[in-house]
Amino acid sequence: MITGKLLRDAFVSSAYVIAEKKRSVDELNVYPVPDGDTGTNMSMTMGNAIAELLRMPDSCTVSEVAETTAACLLRGARGNSGVILSLLFRGFSKGFAGLEEADSSDLIRALEIGVKAAYKAVMKPTEGTILTVARLSYEAVEKSSDEPITLWNIVVSASKVALEDTPNQLDVLKRAGVVDAGGMGLVIIFEEMLRVFSGGEPRKKIEATDGWTADGDKSGNATFVGAVSVQDFSSVVGEFDEVINFTYCTEFIVRKNADCPDETRLRAFLETIGDCVVAVSDDDIIKVHVHTDHPGKAIEEGLLFGSLINLKIDNMRFQHENKAREAALVKETDFVPATPEKDFGFAVVSSGRGIEELFKNLGADTVITGGQTMNPSTDDILKAILATPAHTVFVLPNNKNIIMAAEQAGKLADREVCVIPTRFIPQGITAMMNFDPDADFETNRMNMIKALDNVRTGQVTFAARNSDIDGKEIKQGEILALDNGKMLLSDTDINKAAGKLIKHMSKKDTAFITIIYGSDIDDEKASALETYVKNRYSDADVMLVSGGQPVYYYIISVE
Amino acid sequence: MIIRENYMGKIGFSEKYIRSLVGRILCECIGVSGLLPARLRIGRWFLGTGGNAAHSDRAVTAKVIDGKLIIGVHIAVVYGSRVSAVSESIVGKIKRAVEERTGVPVQKVTVYVDGMTD
Structure with a gap:
């Protein structure tokens, strides 16, 4: 039988586990889009229930636990996977309604209601998602009469099999070489519930983000536990001391001896050798932070109180110089967008x-x-x-x-x-x-x-290599004339090619001819072309511009 | 007709196409249990038609202002789902899918929750 306490612990524990593993679930997302943080969404959805559940006494019934969880999840649902999760847990709340303890048939009914509600929530369900994983888990135990723990064991193994199969159902998953992220989250939750059901010790917190002992939060797991990791801690302290009076930033944690004196004595000593002193303790440890010129003394004193862990000593003057240099570099390359005027x-x-x-x-x-x-x-x-x-x-x-x-x-x-x-x-x-x-x-x-559409552009350039364009054989170095980007003719003389090009492009009513000459053409050559064009097209306005462009000898526009 | 231009030419999308596209996307949105006609807001007209994509465009309005799309969708949600989470997800999904398929920027998606199913 599943008691209220057991169910409560299982739900809380699975909420912690999904929060721990949210990053690895996030990484399965095929689409890197804002609402695609499946792991984060699921962990935040589940996280809503923790505080409420922890407040419930050990004597609570499964009905109360399931109802509380469902209500919290409904309020806190985020993203698609969160919505599905809240519907699945609503199944538990309906299936366990009015019950003190739950047996196998209740579990099956709860799953059934949850899965049906989840399927009803979408008009055209996509298979190969969290929906499929939930449905196949339920179908595996639909007719089972095993006792609850064995039954949940079957649920977990069925969900794993279903998860493995999701890439075969959804092409995007297969192409990305991943399983469905929402399904993965569900498997994690089901697995943790099984562990607690079968007598495992329920999690009391998110392990990887235990504020005192974690060496930084590499896995990015700190969500709803208000702990400060060692690194966060030092950066907060560091922000407020702009003037560096002492060289070494010294941090460590003391594991208290049985006969450990009061930590205020440690603090008093540290005040004598430095500043920015922090010495706070709970039942087991003292967290110490001090800026001093003699880190050795601080450590020696700490040893009188207990054994030391997580020692960290930084030279702040050196750090400061580096930071200042980095800041200067950033400033140089820093690009400031213009404000619209x-x-x-x-x-x-x-x-x-x-x-x-x-x-x-x-x-x-x-x-x-x-x-x-x-x-x-x-x-x-x-x-x-x-x-x-x-x-x-x-x-x-x-x-x-x-x-x-x-x-x-x-x-x-x-x-x-x-x-x-x-x-x-x-x-x-x-x-x-x-x-x-x-x-x-x-x-x-x-x-x-x-x-x-009214502009026709001619370009005169050279052939970069031997080639064959539109049946015309082109030798490297030959002069090419292009009409609106299309190959028109080739010649050996630049001005001749330009002349032929203009002849081809101009019509009877041509009014403007603009010639932009490039960096490889001298003024003399350009004015020779201008004179030639002016004589030939006396009706048109001819303008000569020194463009200085590379590659193209002439860019010619005819309007 | 919504016209998009690039250097090779013009591409036109009819509003009917946009509405059908959005309608089909809606059928796959989690939390949407039914669609309601945009211009006839009474009755359970094709609520619970099992995601009949052929008529799904009627639940959608689409208009263009300054070259940008403004989309409205009329849906029914399932009882017990968090409407704000469902709506946010719909807005994101439609915006992304329409912009990806047509290249026309979506200015606004308005979700009208007109009904509820069990």
């Missing part, structure tokens, strides 16, 4: 001094250096976005390989970001020219995107 701003990707100037004159707030063969990273773009002092930032990638990175960066930014998919520098220039500071966001966005 205006409605709209521009972050532009470009290469070449001349083109950067051009964009700045047009009103770009930040210019990210990059382009063909040197694409900026998402992080670079994000920094530029954050450095733009505007509520809404338009990003002009000016290269088709950068558009994706820019969109990524936009998602990470704290302000409104709109990526205008400009594929070439001239498109970026046109987009900025079509920007109207008085218009609203949507109008501007549409205007800029529409304007992109």
